[in-house]
Amino acid sequence: MGVPDWTVEDLLRELAPQVLGVLTRRFGDFATAEDAVQEALLDAATQWPAEGLPDNPRGWLVQVAYRRMIELVRAETARRAREDRAARREGDDRRTAPAADEPLATDRDDTLVLLFLCCHPTLSTASAIALTLRAVGGLSTAEIARAFLVPEATMAQRISRAKQRIRSSSVPFRMPEAAERQARLATVLHVLYLIFTEGHTASLGADLRRVDLAEEAIRLARAMHALLPDDSEVAGLLALMLLTEARAAARTGPSGELISLADQDRTRWDPAAIAEGTALVTRAMARGPVGPYQLQAAIGALHDEAPSAERTDWPQILALYQVLERLVESPVVALNRAVATAMVHGPVAGLAALGELDGDPRLTDHHRLDAARAHLYEMAGDRESAVAHYRAAAGRTTSLPEQRYLQMRAARLANAT
Numbered sequence: 001m002g003v004p005d006w007t008v009e010d011l012l013r014e015l016a017p018q019v020l021g022v023l024t025r026r027f028g029d030f031a032t033a034e035d036a037v038q039e040a041l042l043d044a045a046t047q048w049p050a051e052g053l054p055d056n057p058r059g060w061l062v063q064v065a066y067r068r069m070i071e072l073v074r075a076e077t078a079r080r081a082r083e084d085r086a087a088r089r090e091g092d093d094r095r096t097a098p099a100a101d102e103p104l105a106t107d108r109d110d111t112l113v114l115l116f117l118c119c120h121p122t123l124s125t126a127s128a129i130a131l132t133l134r135a136v137g138g139l140s141t142a143e144i145a146r147a148f149l150v151p152e153a154t155m156a157q158r159i160s161r162a163k164q165r166i167r168s169s170s171v172p173f174r175m176p177e178a179a180e181r182q183a184r185l186a187t188v189l190h191v192l193y194l195i196f197t198e199g200h201t202a203s204l205g206a207d208l209r210r211v212d213l214a215e216e217a218i219r220l221a222r223a224m225h226a227l228l229p230d231d232s233e234v235a236g237l238l239a240l241m242l243l244t245e246a247r248a249a250a251r252t253g254p255s256g257e258l259i260s261l262a263d264q265d266r267t268r269w270d271p272a273a274i275a276e277g278t279a280l281v282t283r284a285m286a287r288g289p290v291g292p293y294q295l296q297a298a299i300g301a302l303h304d305e306a307p308s309a310e311r312t313d314w315p316q317i318l319a320l321y322q323v324l325e326r327l328v329e330s331p332v333v334a335l336n337r338a339v340a341t342a343m344v345h346g347p348v349a350g351l352a353a354l355g356e357l358d359g360d361p362r363l364t365d366h367h368r369l370d371a372a373r374a375h376l377y378e379m380a381g382d383r384e385s386a387v388a389h390y391r392a393a394a395g396r397t398t399s400l401p402e403q404r405y406l407q408m409r410a411a412r413l414a415n416a417t
Contacts, residue, residue, distance in 0.1 A: 008048045011057060012041050013138035019061045020135055021110025023069055024173045030117060031163040032072050033065075034135055040065035041138075111136060112227040113175055115220070118162075119187045122169050127162040128191050134159050137216045148198075189237050189293065192217050192224070196241050200248075201399065208252055208401040214245055225280075235284035236294030242277035243300035246270040258405040262309040274304045295324040314343040331360045332368070339372055347380040367396035371406060383413045 016037060023033035040061050054060040118132040130148075133139045145155035176184050199213030221238040228234045250264035281297040299320050306312040321337035334357055342350020354373050363369045374389035390410035394403045 008045060008053075011053075012044055012061075015058050015061055016041060016138035017111045017114050017136045018058060019065050021114055022062050023065055024114070024117075025110055026066075027069060027073070028173060029073075029167070030135075030173065031167045033069060034163060036065045036068035036072055037061075039068045110173075111223050113173060115188050115224065116176055116181070116184050117166065117171065117173065119184060119191050120166055120169065120171060121184070121187065122165050123162050125191065125194065127158055127165070128187070129195055130155060130158050131162040131166075132191055132220070133195065133213075133216065136220060139212070139216065143212065148204075185231070185233075188224070189233060192221055193237060193240075193293070196221075196244075200244060201402075204398045206400045208256065208258055208399065209248065214241075214248070217241060218245065230287070232284040232287050232289060233291040233293050235280050236291060236297050239277040239280035239284065239297035240293050240300055242273045242280070243297055243304050246273035246277065246304055252401070256401060257408075258401045260405075261303065266308070269304065274301075277301065278305065290323075292324060292328045295320050295327070299324075312343075314340060318344050331357055331362045335363070335368060335372055339375070342376050342379060347376040350376045351380070365396060367393040367402070367406075370396065374406075374409070378409075378413065383416065386410075387414045 019040065020030075020033055020037045023036060024030045027033055043064055044057075044061060048054075048057075114136050115132065118135055119128045123131065130144055133144045134141065141156050141159060142152050144159075145152040148155070175181060195213055196217035199210040199215070199217055201208060202210045218238070218241045221234070221241055224234050225231075225238045246269050247261070247264060249270070250266070250268040251259055253259055277297065278301045281294055281301055284294050285298065299317050302313050302317050302320075318337065318340040321333065321340050325333050325337055335354065338350050338353035338357070341353045351373065354369065354376065357363055357369060370389045370393035374386045374393060377383075377386035377389060387410045390406050390413070394406035394410065397403050397406065
């Protein structure tokens with residue numbers, strides 16, 4: 001008896017990094033192991049819907065991928081050079097491929113090791129994101145290419161170069177030592193944050209969100225939290241994602257138009273996600289040390305717990321942004337702090353704070369500075385200035401829903417009597 005395609009897809013996405021970890025740990029060759037796992041996943045995607053799930057899906061995938069790995073190893077003449085290098089580095093037990101009937105230890109979950117490997121410091125941020133989505137997230141090259149609106153061939157080249165860079169670096173497949181792990185952990189969390197941010201508000205295209213990316217970032221953050229339950233910033237990042245995503249259903253109207261936070265129907269927010277995120281960040285901040293993701297999650301919790309926009313605890317939000325700004329030198333944080341300043345001390349004070357960002361080259365072409373300034377001019381009753389900045393912001397964003405929202409705000413003010 002067959003099984004639904006969606007069940008197979010979800011299961012394969014969950015099992016892919018586990019199987020890849022088994023092969024990479026056994027052979028020490030991430031790039032070839034990833035190819036073998038992809039072939040095994042294709043076999044499963046073809047056979048399981050028609051024939052039914054095997055009794056042990058993970059074991060089935062490991063065995064099929066293992067056989068594919070053996071075939072790839074023995075088919076490539078270049079493998080001998082890699083085996084020689086591995087032999088000099090690791091000893092005689094790695095000189096040849098293991099016997100095809102040799103048992104494998106499949107009960108070890110190396111998802112976290114894979115995350116650290118995909119976020120290796122030799123990779124660019126763009127390459128780390130692509131490789132993480134492919135190897136750990138289980139997304140196909142075509143899915144990743146669609147998410148970032150680039151041709152599939154371009155994304156395939158990017159992933160191939162990333163794998164080649166890891167291969168040439170000869171980095172061992174293991175968890176980094178404590179000091180290196182702490183340094184690399186920041187990169188891992190940053191990559192997950194960027195994936196979620198792109199999913200929450202797509203930087204390009206007609207859709208406001210990339211639901212698959214947002215959901216995948218949350219799934220990976222959950223995996224990180226399960227493996228590092230005592231790390232406060234891992235918990236903070238997961239909390240931030242949950243508290244932000246809790247508002248997703250209310251962010252767009254019937255035609256896909258963007259709805260601002262102040263105008264959202266709060267009954268459509270997800271109370272379970274809010275409760276989980278709030279509990280996570282509360283425990284994390286009590287445990288410490290407090291970091292940027294926890295502070296952003298705490299700000300998100302204050303927004304989510306407010307019964308209305310008017311009853312939002314803006315003084316507390318402003319205080320949190322001031323602490324966050326001392327930890328993170330970011331123009332976006334400074335911009336958000338300026339808006340919070342306006343909500344507490346009035347639009348004139350907020351505009352003055354925004355003025356401090358005018359010379360920052362990182363915001364020169366960014367639409368958010370103009371959008372924030374337009375909002376504060378609107379609060380101050382200066383409709384002409386608000387219209388000009390809404391239009392300027394609309395001209396700078398590459399997100400069509402944001403562009404339409406900003407143009408609508410400008411038109412409404414321009415036509416007001």
